[in-house]
Amino acid sequence: GRIDLARYAPALARAGALYCLYDNDPAGLAGRKALRRLLGGALHDLFLPDQYKDINDFTLQGGRLADLLPIP
Numbered sequence: 001g002r003i004d005l006a007r008y009a010p011a012l013a014r015a016g017a018l019y020c021l022y023d024n025d026p027a028g029l030a031g032r033k034a035l036r037r038l039l040g041g042a043l044h045d046l047f048l049p050d051q052y053k054d055i056n057d058f059t060l061q062g063g064r065l066a067d068l069l070p071i072p
Contacts, residue, residue, distance in 0.1 A: 021046040021068065023054040063067045
C-alpha cells in the first residue's frame with residue numbers, strides 16, 4: 001500500500017524526528033523522495049543492508065530494527 005502523504009503530512013510534520021525505511025527498489029526510492037519533499041529535515045533515512053529486499057526479508061533472517069537506528 002501507499003501512504004496518503006497529503007492526508008498525514010500535517011501530523012507527521014509535528015514530530016521532532018521521523019525515521020524512514022523503504023524497500024531497496026525504485027518504488028522505495030520514489031516513496032522516500034516524496035516523503036522528504038513533504039517533511040524535509042525531520043526525516044531521517046534508514047537503509048537496509050543490500051542483501052535484503054525489504055523489511056520482511058530483513059526480520060525473517062534475524063535482523064532487528066534497533067540495529068538500523070543511529071546511535072544517539
